[in-house]
Amino acid sequence: MNGAESLVRTLVAGGVDVCFTNPGTSEMHFVAALDRVEGMRCVLGLFEGVVTGAADGYFRMKGTPASTLLHLGPGLANGLANLHNAKKAHSGIVNIVGQHATYHIGYNAPLTSDIEGLARPMSEWVRTSPDAKSVAADGAAAIAAAKSAPPQIATLILPADTAWNEADGIATVAAPKQQPGFSTEAVEKAAKILHSGGTQNLLLVTGNALTERGLALAQQIAGKTGCKVMGQTYHPRMARGRGRFSIDRIPYVIELALPILKDFKNIVLVEANEPIAFFAYPNKPSELKPAGCEIHRMTAWGGNSIAALEALSDALGAKPSDVKPQALAELTKPTGGLTFATIAQAIACAIPENAIIVDESLTTGRGFFPPTAAAAPHDWLQNMGGSIGFSTPVATGAAVACPDRKVICMVGDGSSMYTIQSLWTQAREGLNILTVVFANRIYQILRGEFDGVGAGAPGKRAMDMLTIDRPTIDFVALAKGMGVEARAVKSAEEFNKALADFVPVKGPHLIEVQM
């Protein structure tokens, strides 16, 4: 068995049985090993940003890492933006990156580059295998890193000769680090804070606290104590819809966030980060908490927030009967023109039971939360790293992880074009994804940011860098070109009809929402 085969067998034995791939010459022995090893599902992408984003989406839904197969430094580089997003989401991924044979690197052939240097900014774990006999153990160490708590981006660089030379066999993955428990002292302090002060306290949550169980615990704590529960602006995954506790998120726009936060005296963090502005702007604060507000961390990312919330609930004497009912929006199919409101309403009506929503709707979607709180129960995935081109790959990986669930990917037209190649993989694999592109023909978020940074009114040359209306992009043609059935809609009625036609049908579809 050669090094490549020892690695593939180690991955499969270690439970990493999906590989999103865009291989090249230096990865051919890995590809060849696939024929000899049962149990590895390989999913080809036409561009590496699709591959890495898919691994992120897979982890978010499956809770266990997938692998990627990337071609040397440039192949890794093409995948870095979505590895950045995955890292910020604390997703675990095992990247396998080919390298020239050890003895060939010094010749500086065209594809030679500093692969470790490229990997480090977006990986917590980086290693180059020195020889074929080390590959299996290095692969096992990468799996352990990806499965640790919190999970890591692990990048294993595989020189071609370590893939083709004789190896010793497979390696066993060491038991991953135990899931941390929680600090009893931190819970006691949180209980003391929340016990008094009522609405002056904010429980700011993300991570495990956004599972159905975590939200239910937070809801009874809020009912008992009067504290407010909010989410960060963005979350890797959030249980939502009818029957789940609906919480607001801190708005992205600073001017909207500050008044919401201004009266809190205490913020208790459950995995969440302190409230920080996404960007800095002249004469606006970076920190969004009000002056004098105390921050108390109850659990860190990857901590056992369910157990901590149970302990907190017990300490406060909160019970399910403390839950206060929430008023939900009424769901009626919208009519008339396509506005932010009618689009949101149409989507809320169309979300099927147990759907996965991948949200890169940016400006169009800022009002999506209230109506969709009344939709059928679903999971909502967001971009944690801010690098656009996130959603169509993440939807791809989520659909591979959960073939029995409908994935609805909502994306702005500008964002969609970074990784539009996802559609081809969706068609190839018959993935159950409906992509909804909001075609407003402008980087609308940048138009807002232009104002936000105080740059004055954009003139013709500046607007030319913000608009994408010349030529307009025909997403129906693009989808067709990659084998995905698609339709453009111009009214709420057409949008309702397209959703009704596509949502129940398995396989990939696309709707271009012409705004």
Place this chain on the structure above:
Amino acid sequence: MNGAESLVRTLVAGGVDVCFTNPGTSEMHFVAALDRVEGMRCVLGLFEGVVTGAADGYFRMKGTPASTLLHLGPGLANGLANLHNAKKAHSGIVNIVGQHATYHIGYNAPLTSDIEGLARPMSEWVRTSPDAKSVAADGAAAIAAAKSAPPQIATLILPADTAWNEADGIATVAAPKQQPGFSTEAVEKAAKILHSGGTQNLLLVTGNALTERGLALAQQIAGKTGCKVMGQTYHPRMARGRGRFSIDRIPYVIELALPILKDFKNIVLVEANEPIAFFAYPNKPSELKPAGCEIHRMTAWGGNSIAALEALSDALGAKPSDVKPQALAELTKPTGGLTFATIAQAIACAIPENAIIVDESLTTGRGFFPPTAAAAPHDWLQNMGGSIGFSTPVATGAAVACPDRKVICMVGDGSSMYTIQSLWTQAREGLNILTVVFANRIYQILRGEFDGVGAGAPGKRAMDMLTIDRPTIDFVALAKGMGVEARAVKSAEEFNKALADFVPVKGPHLIEVQM
């Protein structure tokens, strides 16, 4: 004037008057400055790989750097693969990469990453501006680096507050390093080698030696001494066609390269690298020169090879009358099926006077050189870094640099999909580019590499990672989706017709060659 405006003015004053852009929030002050500064042409790309590749193509044709505008670490990351190709081609580029405001970086907002770490592997020059008053001088230093000999990839990172705070004005670019001359001793030694030995000597050339003048000098030296003149496997730019000295390149395939090189006793390098295999393969050499062959470097990359070749020619007493005429292929339009030979012949017939050919045709194009040697005079650009997705962006930049010349971009279907968004920029700018996609529905080069690395015969699962025929990609639909007129062809006659229809018409077009 704020820092951003001081930078834009410094760029324009320094002769960097084209900016390929994909901006975000942190770059909005740069975008706003465009309205206030005359003379900067900005070209928007939908994906950063288009932006950086376009800057490479621009430099190759214009000989002077363009700038790019990229959004933080992930935006730079998306552009790295084509920066890798540009760096290996010794193209000069000034990258402007936005960064969070200096005081905001420590808060670890979602888009925070190690931008300098990402930049270094693909940049010779990296700097983060510390404050607004430094931005102009840093920009001038970046321009000087990009214009040095050899040229450099210069990456200037611009924290948002250095862009919006008050600056002192523009900075002047220091005179770039003088173009190196050449070593008289190295030329004398080359003359001594070439004086005797005849066909046992190889003059291996690239860079400036591949201009019309350089080739003419090499041709008379070959005529006088009997030495063989060859090019590397790949070149940034090469003058070709009727009236130019047609030289062979070292084949990519090792088994083809070794017999061609086996009898040489001396290799004189004119800017070229020593002959090295593109990849390592089990039981094949990395070094392609035969045992005992002596290597002598006459000029290094960026050296004054024209002056050196003139001196060498003088030392050898070579004159234009020493030139031996070359037999050229006869150009007749092909008929029948689309084969490598008929495709090559059709293209050779269609190349118009003074065209720019961007070649990422990979396996389909391995036989393109002999027939196109007889075509109308043209320049031929190749991929120096081996990262695919190179050609459509490079064609975009070449067309911006040379609006009066036809650009023909030849690309494999697999390669084209990495940066297919180029088509939109070509439509937006009305660029005079004909893209020819060779749609064989497979990563054919990898099918060959699979054999090359001795991985045996690919089984079903391995072939699934090499083929892209499920679904087939409809490039006519993709082109239409991005505003580019396109046609698919299935025979030599249809291909001839499409070339005849599209080549004379200004603006972007695409032909899908269904093989």
